[in-house]
Amino acid sequence: MPEHMKFQIGSDVARTQCFLVDLMMRTVTNAVHNKSELTVRHRKLNRYITKKSQIGVNRKHQASRRKHQGSYLLGH
Incomplete structure (x- = not known):
């Protein structure tokens, strides 16, 4: 038992x-927080993999996302 745990327990x-x-x-x-974070990361990864199989869609998606990110950064 570490020292700081022993504070006059009796x-x-x-x-x-x-x-x-x-x-x-x-x-x-x-535990709950870690679980939710993991599921989000997993979902993102899955989406990325499915998009990767449709290269045209992926390229379009990336372009739109870049556009949105630019506007978001300008807005702040």
């Missing part, structure tokens, strides 16, 4: 419980 039961709950919540939220 006497401060309440604080330990708070700490544990906080830790659990953080773990859960991190």
